[in-house]
Amino acid sequence: MKKLFALIAAALPAFAFAAGGNVHLDEHRTDLHDKASLQRGAQTYMNYCMGCHSLEHSRYNRVAKDLDIPEDLMMENMVFTNQKIGELMTNAMRKEDGKTWFGATPPDLTLVARVRRPDWLYTYLRSFYEDPKRPWGVNNAVFKDVGMPHVLADLQGRQVKGTAQVAVGYDTLTGQEITEERDGVLYLAEEGQLSAKEYDKLVFDLVNFLTYVAEPIATERQRLGWWVLGFLAIFLIPVYLLNKEYWKDVK
Numbered sequence: 060m061k062k063l064f065a066l067i068a069a070a071l072p073a074f075a076f077a078a079g080g081n082v083h084l085d086e087h088r089t090d091l092h093d094k095a096s097l098q099r100g101a102q103t104y105m106n107y108c109m110g111c112h113s114l115e116h117s118r119y120n121r122v123a124k125d126l127d128i129p130e131d132l133m134m135e136n137m138v139f140t141n142q143k144i145g146e147l148m149t150n151a152m153r154k155e156d157g158k159t160w161f162g163a164t165p166p167d168l169t170l171v172a173r174v175r176r177p178d179w180l181y182t183y184l185r186s187f188y189e190d191p192k193r194p195w196g197v198n199n200a201v202f203k204d205v206g207m208p209h210v211l212a213d214l215q216g217r218q219v220k221g222t223a224q225v226a227v228g229y230d231t232l233t234g235q236e237i238t239e240e241r242d243g244v245l246y247l248a249e250e251g252q253l254s255a256k257e258y259d260k261l262v263f264d265l266v267n268f269l270t271y272v273a274e275p276i277a278t279e280r281q282r283l284g285w286w287v288l289g290f291l292a293i294f295l296i297p298v299y300l301l302n303k304e305y306w307k308d309v310k
C-alpha cells in the first residue's frame with residue numbers, strides 16, 4: 060500500500076505538468092446555473108470562434124432549449140450559416156484549408172473543456188501576447204507557438220511580455236500592496252475596447268459556455284443526484300424497520 064501511495068505521489072507532478080506546463084493557471088469558478096452568463100458565452104462563441112471551430116457534437120436546438128434562448132432569436136442572432144435549428148453545429152471550414160492557413164487544423168471544441176479543463180481555457184484565452192516572430196504576431200503563455208491568431212485582440216488590447224511590477228501581497232501593518240519587479244510577465248501595453256475586468260468577464264462567460272457544451276447533462280445529473288440521495292434516505296426507514304423485524308426472534 061505504501062508503495063502504491065509513493066507511486067501516485069511521484070506521478071502527480073507529472074500530471075500537473077501535462078495539464079498546464081509550468082505556468083500558473085487562473086481559477087475558473089464555473090457556474091452552469093447562470094443562464095445569462097451561458098447565453099453571453101454562446102453569443103461570443105458564435106461571433107468569434109464558430110468560423111474556425113465547430114461544435115459538431117452539439118445541436119442548435121439543444122443549446123437553445125438548455126439556455127432558455129427562444130429558437131427564433133437563436134436563428135437570427137447565432138446561426139450565421141443557412142443551417143436549420145435541428146442541425147449539428149458544424150462550420151464551413153475544410154480541414155485541409157485550416158491546416159494550410161494556420162499550420163494546424165482548428166479542432167472541434169465540443170469536448171475541449173473536458174480535455175483541457177476550464178482553468179486552462181480561462182487562462183489560455185487571456186494569455187496571448189505579442190511576438191513578432193510568430194506568423195500571426197502573437198504567442199501564448201500556456202500554449203507555446205500556438206497556431207491560432209488572437210481573435211479577441213480588439214477587445215482585450217495589446218498584451219506584451221516583459222518586465223513589470225506585480226503585486227505579491229499586502230503589508231500587514233499599513234495594508235498597502237507590496238509590488239515586486241518581475242521579468243517575463245504579461246501586461247497590457249494598450250487597452251482594447253473592453254477594460255481588463257470586462258475582458259475577464261467575457262472570457263469567463265465563454266469558458267462557462269464551453270464547459271456547458273462539453274457536458275450538457277451536468278446540471279440535470281446534479282439535480283437527479285439529490286433525488287437519488289433523498290430516495291436512499293427515505294428508503295433507509297423501511298430497511299431499518301425490516302431489519303429489526305427479521306432479528307426480533309433471533310435475539
Ligand code: HEC
Nearest residue numbers: 107108110111161163164165166171204205206207208210
Ligand atoms: C481564425 C481561426 C480561429 C478562430 C476564429 C479561433 N481559433 Fe482557436 N484555434 C485555431 C487554430 C488554428 C488552433 C490550433 C492551434 C495549434 O494547434 O497550434 C486553435 C486552437 C484552439 C484551442 C486549443 C485546442 C487544443 O486543445 O489544442 C482552443 C481552446 C481554442 N482554439 C479556442 C478558441 C476560442 C474560444 C475561440 C473564439 C474566441 C477561437 N479559438 C477562435 C484557430 C482559430
